Amino acid sequence: MASKSQARTPHPARTKLTRRQLAAVLSAPALLAQTPAPPLPQNADEELKAVRDQNRANAAQLDKFPLPMSVEPAVHFKA
Amino acid sequence: MASSIPDDIFFAGITEINQKLKAKEFSAVELTRAFSERLERLGPRYNALALSLRDQAHRAAKDVDDDMKRERYRGPLQGIPFGAKDLLAVAKLPTTWGARPYATQVFDYTAHALKKLDKTGGILIGKLAMVELAGGPSYRYASASMTGPGLNPWDPTRWSGGSSSGSAIAVAAGLTTFALGSETSGSILTPSAFCGITGLRPTYGLVSRQGAMALSWTLDKIGPLCHSAEDCGLVLEHIAGGDSEDPGSAGKSFYYAPAYARDLKEIRIGFATVDFDEWADPAARPDFAKALDTIREMGVQVTDAKLPEFPYGAVISTIISSEGSAVFEPLITSGKVEQLADAKQIAGLRAGLEIPAKDYLKAMRIRSLIQSAFRDMLAEIDILLAPARYGPAPMITQPLDRPLSDRPLPSTPGLSALIPAANLAGLPALSLPCGFADRMPIGIQLVGRPFSENTLLTVGKHFQERTDWHKRRPPMGES
Numbered sequence: 001m002a003s004k005s006q007a008r009t010p011h012p013a014r015t016k017l018t019r020r021q022l023a024a025v026l027s028a029p030a031l032l033a034q035t036p037a038p039p040l041p042q043n044a045d046e047e048l049k050a051v052r053d054q055n056r057a058n059a060a061q062l063d064k065f066p067l068p069m070s071v072e073p074a075v076h077f078k079a
Numbered sequence: 080m081a082s083s084i085p086d087d088i089f090f091a092g093i094t095e096i097n098q099k100l101k102a103k104e105f106s107a108v109e110l111t112r113a114f115s116e117r118l119e120r121l122g123p124r125y126n127a128l129a130l131s132l133r134d135q136a137h138r139a140a141k142d143v144d145d146d147m148k149r150e151r152y153r154g155p156l157q158g159i160p161f162g163a164k165d166l167l168a169v170a171k172l173p174t175t176w177g178a179r180p181y182a183t184q185v186f187d188y189t190a191h192a193l194k195k196l197d198k199t200g201g202i203l204i205g206k207l208a209m210v211e212l213a214g215g216p217s218y219r220y221a222s223a224s225m226t227g228p229g230l231n232p233w234d235p236t237r238w239s240g241g242s243s244s245g246s247a248i249a250v251a252a253g254l255t256t257f258a259l260g261s262e263t264s265g266s267i268l269t270p271s272a273f274c275g276i277t278g279l280r281p282t283y284g285l286v287s288r289q290g291a292m293a294l295s296w297t298l299d300k301i302g303p304l305c306h307s308a309e310d311c312g313l314v315l316e317h318i319a320g321g322d323s324e325d326p327g328s329a330g331k332s333f334y335y336a337p338a339y340a341r342d343l344k345e346i347r348i349g350f351a352t353v354d355f356d357e358w359a360d361p362a363a364r365p366d367f368a369k370a371l372d373t374i375r376e377m378g379v380q381v382t383d384a385k386l387p388e389f390p391y392g393a394v395i396s397t398i399i400s401s402e403g404s405a406v407f408e409p410l411i412t413s414g415k416v417e418q419l420a421d422a423k424q425i426a427g428l429r430a431g432l433e434i435p436a437k438d439y440l441k442a443m444r445i446r447s448l449i450q451s452a453f454r455d456m457l458a459e460i461d462i463l464l465a466p467a468r469y470g471p472a473p474m475i476t477q478p479l480d481r482p483l484s485d486r487p488l489p490s491t492p493g494l495s496a497l498i499p500a501a502n503l504a505g506l507p508a509l510s511l512p513c514g515f516a517d518r519m520p521i522g523i524q525l526v527g528r529p530f531s532e533n534t535l536l537t538v539g540k541h542f543q544e545r546t547d548w549h550k551r552r553p554p555m556g557e558s
Contacts (some may be wrong), residue, residue, distance in 0.1 A: 037482060041426075044426065048426045051217075051423070051426040055396075055397070055434055055438075057393075058392075058393040058396050061390040061392075062393055062438060062441045062445065063441070064390075067445065071447050072444065073444050073446070073447065074297070074444075
């Protein structure tokens, strides 16, 4: 578990990112936005596939973001 | 219909109306009757009304008149007619969440924020339409609501914005003096900007969500939509406060204290030029530039700012989809989700159940870093300033998940991700009308550190003392 002081360490992941890693993470949405929008889904199956594809793209972006092991999720459990 | 209430009152601020009630220029019953009649007559025209509460409002107004006769004054909201987004429960009356599967839903309790307003003598005259399930994970069309698309009072061929669509329409069209809405990511700021009103998204946890529909437990906030920053302060003071029944409650109160406001010269405001020069719709740039000039003329310290670099869109989308689909799992697995109006929302709720725990937790871990980075940034800057939306409201039929123009992307991101970023960090924001583009309202947003609402409201109040955009009225034919 991260101590309070660790949790408050200013932006620890940022210092560990190389310029190349950062560019890869940040260029993804920009590239997506510059790509012509796909045609609108025409039926429920296409809608579901489109959303699943988007969720996978989101997951891929999250995966590219390097996270130190000490970083805990932004939730609090109170005993 | 003949009324003893002058037309100006429908667009007047809280303090002015309350003073006129105290001066007995009209009674609370007369005021409530006039507003209720107007809400029932014009609300449906803009798809803004979910449920009129005329009878119970009349009873409450009689109580206010009795109190005022005995000089029992309960504060500035006493006798003020207001509306509430239909995600807030009112005991024994339908609360539909804007969604057909919940059309007959009735709770036996009233939302905490509404109970607080009742104690101050505020008069709830109607429940207001909304995007179904407050937008769920996402939606494609303005028509994603049981009551149809929110139509903008400035031009009914345009969208009102959502998901607090009815709340923004009601205030803009003078159907209620203020309204409560909610924001998970943009649902107060967007309709406020599109409808030309002032909206406040409070710090996460400042206003209890007890009795409100949950979409995302870690992102949902309840806040006011009003004519002015001052009104937002008055309403926030009376709905904020700790509540043991809301696990997200910060246990803090809020006192609107303009008399003790910080000196403007001490306030540091950060903005990105690219937001105003490149990201903004060309038609909106002249008035955005004037707004920036007005802010500068107020004497605040202005500096360049850029957002910490994070994949904000992927983080917030993963969190809302995961939490929203968990909230609505019974709706999804029962198949009743198919009764929703928007095909993309149906698919989003279904697919949200498939998001792996590792993705949700990764998003929440990155969110910790986002909070930390904003904490650092807001140690140097008091307020971030950006357009609330880069252009005016889109047409009703326009797909909302497609680019609104084919302009090339600007050279740098500026503060373009400020809405998801600041929501992820739980930060308060104030949307202020600042002009027009294509004869439609546009607005700026101010974002501050947690619980700095008084600072945002101070800047907003000074901005509105120098401008009159918040006093403009839509050109409604009222036959």
